[in-house]
Amino acid sequence: MTVRMLLLAALFAAATTPVLAHHGWGGNEEKITELTGTVVKPVSLAGPHATMQVKVANVVWDITLAPPPRTSAAGLRENSIPMGATVTVRGNRSLEADHHEMKVVLVVHNGKRYAVYPDRL
Amino acid sequence: MVFHDFLQWLEGSPLGHAMRSSGVWTYAIVNLFHIVGIALLFGAIMLLDLRLLGAWRSVPLASLSRPAVTVAGAGVTLAVLTGIPMFATKATDYADNTFLFLKFALVGLALLNVLALHRSPAWRAQAAGQALSVIQERRLALAAGCSLVLWFSAITCGRLAGYW
Numbered sequence: 318m319t320v321r322m323l324l325l326a327a328l329f330a331a332a333t334t335p336v337l338a339h340h341g342w343g344g345n346e347e348k349i350t351e352l353t354g355t356v357v358k359p360v361s362l363a364g365p366h367a368t369m370q371v372k373v374a375n376v377v378w379d380i381t382l383a384p385p386p387r388t389s390a391a392g393l394r395e396n397s398i399p400m401g402a403t404v405t406v407r408g409n410r411s412l413e414a415d416h417h418e419m420k421v422v423l424v425v426h427n428g429k430r431y432a433v434y435p436d437r438l
Numbered sequence: 439m440v441f442h443d444f445l446q447w448l449e450g451s452p453l454g455h456a457m458r459s460s461g462v463w464t465y466a467i468v469n470l471f472h473i474v475g476i477a478l479l480f481g482a483i484m485l486l487d488l489r490l491l492g493a494w495r496s497v498p499l500a501s502l503s504r505p506a507v508t509v510a511g512a513g514v515t516l517a518v519l520t521g522i523p524m525f526a527t528k529a530t531d532y533a534d535n536t537f538l539f540l541k542f543a544l545v546g547l548a549l550l551n552v553l554a555l556h557r558s559p560a561w562r563a564q565a566a567g568q569a570l571s572v573i574q575e576r577r578l579a580l581a582a583g584c585s586l587v588l589w590f591s592a593i594t595c596g597r598l599a600g601y602w
Contacts, residue, residue, distance in 0.1 A: 363465060364458075
């Protein structure tokens, strides 16, 4: 009986662990910050996560988006935002001050919102 | 730098292009088979290594080693064949991913362990179904211990590479 209870508790704990635990965003801040800059490398829907690069005040930021299928499903495709366009991104930046990388949950371009992680906004 | 040139060449190769331009699910599907390969490899070596370390002594070693080596060999082949295109997708992104290169080194060591084991008289004796001396059993047990530690470490580094 006790064993079964323990198993059920373990199962419950596993089932309710938030999806956020995947990758944990361990190296990134908890709080959401915003960046506005110019696209220097357009969206790439390849690899484990979609990526892009945005230049903000002469600093190039590596933007990590959701995995390609999820990013694409949010409407953000490789040709959605041209090079040189101005975008605003929101997400969790790297904890290291000199590591210009952000796990982005929302991209705004030309009034259009691409929420690649709507549950994390 | 030669190393960075190699990463750029790999990323720019037809393989890298194909991985980046063949649909949003490509990487996930290749990744799936990479994991299946690792599962085949690790499951098979676990059975064989535990037997070599003294478990299930009633199971004739030759009856277990033949299928275990076949499945493990298929698994590692699948993992390597899917790993190369995954690496090629964004090879330059991995330039300072310590865990990924540590994993490559560990896989290399694990394969050297396999090579040394398969060339040993003790392994040939078990494959032929011969009775083994205590020394030969220790030789096989040593290789089994190295195998478990090296492959488990390789898998650990492989997983950590994704969190780097």
